[in-house]
Amino acid sequence: MKNRLLATLLALSAAGHSVAAAETKPAEKADAVKRHPLRGVVTSVDAERSTLMVKHEEIPGVMRAMTMAFKVDAKALAAVKKGDAITGLMSRQGKDWVLENVQPAAAKP
Ligand SMILES: [Cu+2]
Structure with missing residues (x-):
């Protein structure tokens, strides 16, 4: 028992x-992988490196406003051009900063 x-x-x-x-x-x-919402403007596109230079707004608790390079997928690379306002989800993946879910953003009034 x-x-x-x-x-x-x-x-x-x-x-x-x-x-x-x-x-x-x-x-x-x-x-x-921690992802953070990002809003910014594309300042250049580097197809060879699959990166966008983005002048992004402050990401509270993560990063001050700055211009920096993000790895993006082929779809995002083809969809955006210099001067576009975008939103996305940024994260640190290995040695790269990556931007996912890249979407056109309405320009600020
Ligand atoms: Cu940054």
Whole structure:
């Protein structure tokens, strides 16, 4: 009787652990790269390096306003040109700053 109870408790605790692990893993993955909303203006496009130079507004707690290069995907590279106002999600990935979800932004009044 005692052994059976112990076995049940062990099984429950093991199950509890595996459920917890399954629940935390995706969250950890999503947190590995922190993305921050960015608004700015494209100052140049470098197709060879797949980068945009963007004069971006301050990203509170992350970066002051500045002009810097961001890696972008081919779609964004083809879609934007110098002078475009854009928004996107910026993140640090390895040694690169990356801009994703690049969208045209309405120019500020
Ligand atoms: Cu910056």
